[in-house]
Amino acid sequence: MAIEVRIPTILRTYTDGAKHVEGTGSTLGELLTDLERRHGGLRARLVDDGSLRRFVNVYLNDEDVRFLAGLDTPVKDGDTVTVLPAVAGGAH
């Protein structure tokens, strides 16, 4: 068993085109560190200066981890983590 991570189109360059990858860890932060071993560069697109980037949404199952504990959110085998780039912009 592992944790399934769903990767959006724009980040699949880091996963050889794969839509899903798997990893392990007891928190989201550990999971991303584990993924980085096989998918170099991915972590930096999600994390900056020790916290999640402002315009990247990460969900544990169906909940935005910002409403949980961010990178400290506990994860376990069988969970699904989904990454979606925020859709945002503005007039300036």
Place this chain on the structure above:
Amino acid sequence: MLTIPEDLYGQIVAHSRADHPDEACGVLAGPAGSDRPERFIPMTNAARSPTFYEFDSTEQFRVWKEMDERDEEPVVIYHSHTATEAYPSRTDITLASEPGAHYVLVSTRESDQTEFRSYRILDGQVTEEPVAVVE
């Protein structure tokens, strides 16, 4: 080129007008790989701002999951500018993250006419494309 059915075009304009002076935003979903927008999905602008838009993250998750289950993709991502032209801003370009989508910009700055323009935004490059409204 963006080919868009007349009713979806009208729904985007109506949504943009209704939310004016705040920016409106949403998605047109279509079958994956078809490049054909078919389903109108207005989204909440979580920023509720005249100068910024951001999809509500929980709503976005639900809508993206639903598209996935229906084998759809976001063919069009639209938002309005309410005091400036319908051209992608620096922020729009920096944050564009759906390489396959048509980015539609609507300007509601004039009350009697609406600008409706479409772009591809890839790696920081903006390319405007013609819009064909069909029945």
